[in-house]
Amino acid sequence: MPDNPTPNNKPPILWAQTLMFVITLAIALIAVPWYGFTTGYHWSQWLGFVFILGANGISITAGYHRLWAHNAYKAHPVLRMFYALFGAAAFQNSILIWASGHRRHHRHVDHIDHDPYSAKKGLWFSHIGWMIRDYPAGRDDFSNARDLQRDKIVMWQHNHYMAIALAMNFIPAMLVGWACGDVWGGILLAGVLRLVVSHHTTFFINSLAHFWGRQPYTDENSARDNDILALFTYGEGYHNYHHIFQNDYRNGIRWWHFDPTKWLIKLCSWVGLAWDLKKIPDFKIQRAIVAMQFKRAEEKLKHAKSIDVSAVSEFLEHEYQQFAASLQEWKLLSQQAYSDKCQQLVESKELLQQKWAEVSLKSRFKELEYTLKMQAQRLRVLTLELQAATA
């Protein structure tokens, strides 16, 4: 089989996966509503559907994705076991296969041959097409996941994946049905419909989150931020941010961003189930925003008519110098903060003096963040004006 499939010479279909997608979708579209009309569902079966769906989704986003693929925090074995069990119920392969494929996606994002679910190959391919044929980029390669191969829970789940996935798909759904006195209703709602909804909402992250939305941090790749998608994907809709700062335990960084995965991780850290939560400093986030706005303003300036181009160029040049100065000062401050910390470790200074130095450094960091925020606002206004001048 050739390693570079062409549209006329596609790799063979993976029948087991394909049949699973087709049969479960057909049952969800035909048998689930038919059973609802003829027999009806109990409200507690719907409750079971919502609970198991949530447990699946969050195990993929907080476990498979942010914990194992990105090491964005550390988690207690109890939490890791929960993710391993309910993540298997989502039928998206073992943690090891999923996380190593996802690391390849970040490393080679948008590359036609190396990104397993490259958005450059279209919406269908990045949503589900990549899983139903034996594409070379989708094959197992754990060379980027040696750390995961040392995780006992990951390897236990990987070695017994099919048994765990089947058990976690049938047992909770049957229990829901049995508790309501209607096992078939439980299997249809909390089993099949839940699996289909769980599949496609997660797949949206690879497909729609690379096509639909804004790019405030970078346009070097196709990833987008999208508030609507965040609602269906447990907060993973802030995908433009995620692709530039993949190790942050958050995807939605503002308090108003809908990111239940972030909230769960934070909650777990308060009760000792999670620790070492990684967070990108605000300054670096602002730096990305400002750099992106410079890029946008310069692009708009090229096409702007009815505007004093030299005055705008001069304004941009002045802003750029201020930006470069802020970056330089931030670098020096970071070095100073680091050396102060090292010194404090070797010699015990006066407590008051230490505190004063810390507060003064912190306030200078805050001032710098504020400078960048203001600069971002000025550039936003300028880009809007240039946009108007282009029209």
Ligand SMILES: [Zn+2]
């Ligand atoms: Zn992505």
Ligand SMILES: [Zn+2]
């Ligand atoms: Zn990721």
